[in-house]
Amino acid sequence: MSVKILLCDDEVHIVRAAEFKLARAGYDVRCAADGQEAWEIIQQDPPDLLITDLQMPRLGGLQLIERLRQRPDTNGLPVIVLTAKGFELKPQELAERWGVLAVVGKPFSPRELLHLVESSVPPPAAATTAAAGAMPTVVGGAPAGPAANPTAH
């Protein structure tokens, strides 16, 4: 069983580029155009990792994460935030309050995003459905790799 990644962003080109890179690496990537669509997908078939934008129509990324954290069956889902609002965010607060693994600022590098994903979930071939058990530790609350500097767009 492959690792399931849910990509949530209302920008089609960003979704396409990230999806292409992750799928090419062997991950089972699904896409949602906003938080509401992502929430519906998660309820039907929980992914092993969620990568989400924050500013989206219908349901924003933080509202989506808040919903996830309120439900016992989804509160352990690892989340990476992919956003152009990096300079307004405090990765430490996102990690502590929302359990966000990392914040990746846009413009982003698909290569670095893939590295971050590889360090956050098991390799594509070794997937299990126990995503929560595979949740990596947030290093110092500050995201590693590209998330370490969300303002370095």
Added chain:
Amino acid sequence: MLWSTAAIGAAVALATAAPWLATWAWPLRFGCQVLVIGAVGSPLWLMRRRASREAGIHPSLVRFLSVADHEMKTPLAGIKAYLELLADGDADDEATREEFLVGISSQTERLERTIDELLELVRGECAAPSRSLLEVNVGGENCERQDLVV
């Protein structure tokens, strides 16, 4: 700077540590106290005012910068991501390469439009200062006003 420091020091000495001053000298002592308060208080007040000006960025400016930042970074993200995929040789077939190039093109045009709109806004504000929402200091070549409004 040296002079003012010396003057303040002398005033402090006279105002606070001069019990030897005769009764008749109280106006001098009082004057020194006023001088000390003025000399120390004025710069502090000015510094605080300057700090609040610098730190207290107008909420409208923050909102404007936030929107402009987001609107420019979003298409740039698509361009950068597609370029990296192409440069890394991830696009194996011609159709995918074409798709990414079309994406780069559309996002470049979007970015160009956003920049044009921002420039148009700035030009409009230069020409029509009455549409003031927020004062910012901009030293642009095409704008004679220092207090540009956005």
